[in-house]
Amino acid sequence: MKPQTPVSIAGMGCLCAAGADVKSCMGYLYKGKRRPAPPTAFSIESQTSYPVFEVPDDFFVPNMFKEPSMSRTSQLLLAATLEALDDAGISRETIKNKRVGVCIGANVSGSISNKDLGGSNGDGAPSLLPYERFLAANPVYHIAREFDASGPFQTIVNACSAGADAIGIGASWIREGLCDMVVAGGADALYKITYIGFISLMNSDNEPCKPFDAHRKGLNLGEGAGVMILESEQMRRERQKDSRAFVLGYGSGTDAFHFTAPDPDGKGLILAIEEAAAVSGVALSDIAFINSHGTGTPNNDLIESRVFNEKLPGIPFFSTKGYVGHTLGAAGAIDAVLTVGCLEENRIPASAGFTAFDPELPASPVSEITCVNGRIALSDTLAFGGNNAALILGLEGGAS
Amino acid sequence: MTVFIRGVGAVGGFGSGVDALKKSLMTGESPTTMTIIETPGGPVHVPAFLADTSALNDFIAPRALRRISHYVRMALLGCYLALEDADMLDSRPERTGVIVATGHGSTCNRFDFQTGSNGDDDLCYSPTQFSNSVHNAAAAYVSVFLKEHGPNLSINHFDQSIVSAFLTARDWIETGRVDAVLVGGVDEFSKAMSLYRRKVVESKGGGSYLNDMTPAVVGEGSVFFLLTGNGNHSKGYGYIRQVAMGNLKNRKIDFPKRTAVIFGADGYSRCDSLYPSMIPENVGAASYQHLYGGLPVGMGFDAAIAALSLTAGKLYKSSEDSLNGLSRRFVSSDQDLDGGSLCCFKLSPSNTFGLIVLSVDP
Numbered sequence: 001m002k003p004q005t006p007v008s009i010a011g012m013g014c015l016c017a018a019g020a021d022v023k024s025c026m027g028y029l030y031k032g033k034r035r036p037a038p039p040t041a042f043s044i045e046s047q048t049s050y051p052v053f054e055v056p057d058d059f060f061v062p063n064m065f066k067e068p069s070m071s072r073t074s075q076l077l078l079a080a081t082l083e084a085l086d087d088a089g090i091s092r093e094t095i096k097n098k099r100v101g102v103c104i105g106a107n108v109s110g111s112i113s114n115k116d117l118g119g120s121n122g123d124g125a126p127s128l129l130p131y132e133r134f135l136a137a138n139p140v141y142h143i144a145r146e147f148d149a150s151g152p153f154q155t156i157v158n159a160c161s162a163g164a165d166a167i168g169i170g171a172s173w174i175r176e177g178l179c180d181m182v183v184a185g186g187a188d189a190l191y192k193i194t195y196i197g198f199i200s201l202m203n204s205d206n207e208p209c210k211p212f213d214a215h216r217k218g219l220n221l222g223e224g225a226g227v228m229i230l231e232s233e234q235m236r237r238e239r240q241k242d243s244r245a246f247v248l249g250y251g252s253g254t255d256a257f258h259f260t261a262p263d264p265d266g267k268g269l270i271l272a273i274e275e276a277a278a279v280s281g282v283a284l285s286d287i288a289f290i291n292s293h294g295t296g297t298p299n300n301d302l303i304e305s306r307v308f309n310e311k312l313p314g315i316p317f318f319s320t321k322g323y324v325g326h327t328l329g330a331a332g333a334i335d336a337v338l339t340v341g342c343l344e345e346n347r348i349p350a351s352a353g354f355t356a357f358d359p360e361l362p363a364s365p366v367s368e369i370t371c372v373n374g375r376i377a378l379s380d381t382l383a384f385g386g387n388n389a390a391l392i393l394g395l396e397g398g399a400s
Numbered sequence: 401m402t403v404f405i406r407g408v409g410a411v412g413g414f415g416s417g418v419d420a421l422k423k424s425l426m427t428g429e430s431p432t433t434m435t436i437i438e439t440p441g442g443p444v445h446v447p448a449f450l451a452d453t454s455a456l457n458d459f460i461a462p463r464a465l466r467r468i469s470h471y472v473r474m475a476l477l478g479c480y481l482a483l484e485d486a487d488m489l490d491s492r493p494e495r496t497g498v499i500v501a502t503g504h505g506s507t508c509n510r511f512d513f514q515t516g517s518n519g520d521d522d523l524c525y526s527p528t529q530f531s532n533s534v535h536n537a538a539a540a541y542v543s544v545f546l547k548e549h550g551p552n553l554s555i556n557h558f559d560q561s562i563v564s565a566f567l568t569a570r571d572w573i574e575t576g577r578v579d580a581v582l583v584g585g586v587d588e589f590s591k592a593m594s595l596y597r598r599k600v601v602e603s604k605g606g607g608s609y610l611n612d613m614t615p616a617v618v619g620e621g622s623v624f625f626l627l628t629g630n631g632n633h634s635k636g637y638g639y640i641r642q643v644a645m646g647n648l649k650n651r652k653i654d655f656p657k658r659t660a661v662i663f664g665a666d667g668y669s670r671c672d673s674l675y676p677s678m679i680p681e682n683v684g685a686a687s688y689q690h691l692y693g694g695l696p697v698g699m700g701f702d703a704a705i706a707a708l709s710l711t712a713g714k715l716y717k718s719s720e721d722s723l724n725g726l727s728r729r730f731v732s733s734d735q736d737l738d739g740g741s742l743c744c745f746k747l748s749p750s751n752t753f754g755l756i757v758l759s760v761d762p
Contacts, residue, residue, distance in 0.1 A: 131599070153557065155556050158553060252552070255543075
């Protein structure tokens with residue numbers, strides 16, 4: 001396995017229930033408040049309501065979107081991308097003759113809803129237009145068209161780890177010399193289908209979620225987007241700009257245990273963490289903190305706790321799901337952005353929803369804002385289907 | 401490090417396995433099935449290339465497949481056939497990655513699931529149907545059944561899914577992340593997309609975006625490749641020499657000098673009319689959608705046919721329909737390959753191109 005050279009993160013963007021941009025999101029996390037609520041984007045015929053973390057409409061800049069038919073997932077992604085490019089100081093002119101790739105994680109490539117097609121057989125649609133909109137709804141292509149990106153392009157649908165995988169793969173495109181710049185991240189909007197689907201799997205909590213808590217009983221869904229602008233060293237030098245942070249290492253592993261249940265021994269997660277550490281040259285003991293996946297489901301949190309206790313004992317960790325919800329394909333990317341934010345602040349927020357220690361869990365998250373020393377952190381995600389991803393992020397381009 | 405094709409597995413309207421694909425290449429035919437789609441306006445008859453996955457029982461006990469959808473079964477069968485073709489059913493390289501590309505995901509499940517969402521009690525859903533509709537279902541099941549713990553990726557990028565998958569597969573091998581990659585694609589017959597394609601044909605007065613060329617019959621299937629890096633290549637098909645994808649507006653397409661092009665026009669995309677101007681003047685051109693159908697991962701079948709062609713030393717006879725502007729160059733009968741390479745070329749309405757170049761030599 002070749003060591004992975006650090007890849008520069010030139011800028012970041014984030015839009016989720018916690019805030020309309022990275023700064024707002026970070027501020028929200030440290031306030032320790034959260035506002036899950038029943039969904040407003042769709043109605044459900046049921047007596048039980050399950051809270052979600054929706055992005056308020058006033059988080060979007062008015063008239064931001066040229067194509068009114070753009071899917072909400074694409075809107076979230078574009079908003080975060082615009083912030084990331086601005087943060088990086090990169091204009092459309094800057095990238096005019098550059099090789100720009102787009103690698104995004106999401107739940108699905110196109111629109112998830114076929115309602116415009118007039119039902120499952122699609123014969124209610126009077127014309128080709130709804131179908132063509134459906135086929136053109138890929139969020140990667142919206143970004144590619146918006147910025148005339150040259151490619152390559154990839155939409156990763158690795159469920160909950162998709163956003164983290166996209167950042168890892170985007171970084172590999174920079175290392176392999178395929179691109180000068182990559183728009184990498186994840187985006188997902190709230191949909192009725194996934195809302196109901198997770199309830200049917202009995203994975204959702206009808207109260208605000210409590211990651212790692214003794215009384216946790218499931219997740220709350222959320223929506224949002226997290227984007228990193230990854231840049232080659234050559235382009236960075238040409239622009240004479242400092243990096244905001246670095247992708248030091250990326251690893252992934254598969255449980256291969258069961259389609260819907262994670263491996264109780266956390267085999268895939270351990271493989272992911274070990275690979276990320278090996279290729280980055282980072283000793284796990286140098287990790288300042290962990291931004292966990294921490295969904296609030298009994299199994300996920302138990303497995304992560306066991307793995308952290310075994311592989312990263314004593315290293316503080318937290319979950320963002322109590323603040324932003326589980327944003328599915330966006331989760332790994334939003335967490336990566338917030339991880340860099342925490343490194344810059346030298347502190348991590350309290351793990352929202354955690355109040356009672358679970359004696360079954362060998363490790364528990366922080367319950368208050370905690371100062372951290374160190375320039376390197378780990379962000380991990382566990383996904384439906386047994387995918388696991390780990391990103392090691394740092395403020396400097398070396399291993400320590 | 402070069403990337404070598406050790407094994408190919410394919411299942412579609414032509415049957416299952418490379419021998420079935422080769423037979424349909426030689427005869428120029430694949431059987432269609434007439435499907436009946438119930439719509440508010442009455443039943444609609446749609447011919448389709450459908451895949452039979454019964455051969456999967458040779459690899460996995462039927463009991464273990466009870467809750468597995470047709471979409472996942474196709475993917476599993478493609479993978480097992482590729483491993484069998486590579487003589488790797490019983491032992492694989494220690495680090496093997498899995499990459500599954502799909503254009504529409506498990507569409508039938510997804511759309512049927514959505515029909516259920518209009519009921520009185522929205523919360524009465526099938527959790528099995530929901531979980532099987534998740535787009536990484538196929539890749540996840542492949543890993544579960546093969547007990548493969550290596551990196552696992554699902555890509556959903558419509559008709560550029562295959563080239564995007566090959567890009568990452570090549571990267572994983574060349575960087576030494578894995579010793580082998582099981583990479584391929586799967587797409588399922590979709591009622592909604594079938595009716596869309598029917599509407600395209602109606603809107604073109606019975607024709608297609610390929611002018612005189614008859615649009616392809618809707619297809620489903622899966623095709624997988626077992627790729628490895630440098631090694632003892634006593635058995636296999638050839639090398640992946642180049643993988644490229646990008647924006648037509650600002651990326652130059654580098655076709656090799658001695659080559660022929662298998663292009664992925666199926667008649668349903670507006671960009672299909674661009675092929676004549678994009679394919680170099682002095683190269684032969686062929687298309688094979690008449691054997692596997694129109695589906696987003698069709699480029700994978702083109703790559704499989706390219707692999708078979710390299711092994712046979714000839715490019716098989718193309719579809720009999722002619723494409724305006726390309727008819728002079730259409731491979732109208734089996735044609736000897738003059739060494740060199742074969743390009744699989746796909747254009748998309750999003751102004752994107754995909755190119756996979758296979759060759760006998762690295």
